[in-house]
Amino acid sequence: MSQVKIFADSTCDLPHDWIKAHDIGIIPLYVTFGDQNYRDGVDLTTPELYAKVEQTGSLPKTAAPSPSDFIAAFTPFVEEGRDIVYISLSSELSSTYQNALIAGEEFPEGRITVVDSRNLTTGIGLLVMKAVAAAEQGKSAREIAGIVETVKPLVETEFVIDSLEYLYKGGRCSGMQNLMSSLLKIRPVIKVIDGKMTPAYKVRGKREKALEQMVNNTLDKKDEMDNDLIFVTHSMAAEDAEAIKRLLEQKTGAREVALSDAGCVISSHCGAKTIGIIYSKKA
Incomplete structure (x- = not known):
């Protein structure tokens, strides 16, 4: 098992079998219809989304995970001694990146590394797979983040x-x-x-x-x-x-x-x- 756990959010759109095979942590964003919140890819699928749009005649709102969502997801891995590299949806499109930074401050220094992908969908996914390969080679969180920063532009x-x-x-x-x-x-x-x-x-x-x-x-x-x-x-x-x-x-x-x-x-x-x-x- 790699000493670095790679995290992304649900907007990375990686195939589910890839996520499972490479032990990638996924933080879901939220989709809201009226007063009902759904976790992207957990409580609601894309076909179900379009069916609800057809039924209601309006689009849902979307929202970033909260800092507490990140803390809850990160904590078990930090407690077992692993560092985390999280690659976020572009900070130009969402507060997801900022909320992850806030969450990271609740952990000992250096345990959580947050990288702004400056991208969306599998533009994030490409960076995540680069990070996964580096983690599987035994590279440190700092080395992995450096690789992602090099590739993202x-x-x-x-x-x-x-x-x-x-x-x-x-x-x-x-x-x-x-x-x-x-x-x-x-x-x-x-x-x-x-x-x-x-x-x-x-x-x-x-x-x-x-x-x-x-x-x-x-x-x-x-x-x-x-x-x-x-x-x-x-x-x-x-x-x-x-x-x-x-x-x-x-x-x-x-x-x-x-x-x-x-x-x-x-x-x-x-x-x-x-x-x-x-x-x-x-x-």
């Missing part, structure tokens, strides 16, 4: 949103933008830049055209890739994600192209049929 996260409806309902775009996007069949493509979700470009026409553009953008950078791992992450778009996975396997020579399902928090902001490609450039 190299992570490329780009995804196609099928509709602006969820961004509109969540207050992230105007009603006019939503209307014009629907009328003109504009597919927005989002990138994570400086820790924020940033509109990168728009593709007019069929969804397939936007997905093809995203794939081509990825393939244009294949010589710059760290070909260890590429994620294709999706929200209720398994068929298209599988087709993109097969294409990337053929064209990139990556050791592994992995499929990942977006959890409730990510899905509540982006909506169904969102698909992203996430990889790291070479160091």
Whole structure:
């Protein structure tokens, strides 16, 4: 057993079998419908989320874990003598990182190391898997955090949103933008830049055209890739994600192209049929 326990939060969207196989601790964020709170991936699944949105006609709110949530999760491992490296959702998108720092102050100095991923979904997941590999090699918490800090500016996260409806309902775009996007069949493509979700470009026409553009953008950078791992992450778009996975396997020579399902928090902001490609450039 590694002397360093790796933690992430539910927005890392790693496959469940990977989490179990590598003993990764997961802190769930919260999804709230009315006065009912659900732990992302524990009390509520993505299909159930969309069913509730359909029933209520409104989007849920999302919230960070509290400092006490982190303390409760970290304490058993600290008590058994293990150090912890926690890799958080981008501090630009949530107070999750700040709450983890607050929790860390309740433990002896050096026992809890908190790293801001400056990313979301499997952009975090890539960093977590780098940390896991380092922990399994016996590296210290400080060494692991250093590896993650080196890799995180190299992570490329780009995804196609099928509709602006969820961004509109969540207050992230105007009603006019939503209307014009629907009328003109504009597919927005989002990138994570400086820790924020940033509109990168728009593709007019069929969804397939936007997905093809995203794939081509990825393939244009294949010589710059760290070909260890590429994620294709999706929200209720398994068929298209599988087709993109097969294409990337053929064209990139990556050791592994992995499929990942977006959890409730990510899905509540982006909506169904969102698909992203996430990889790291070479160091």
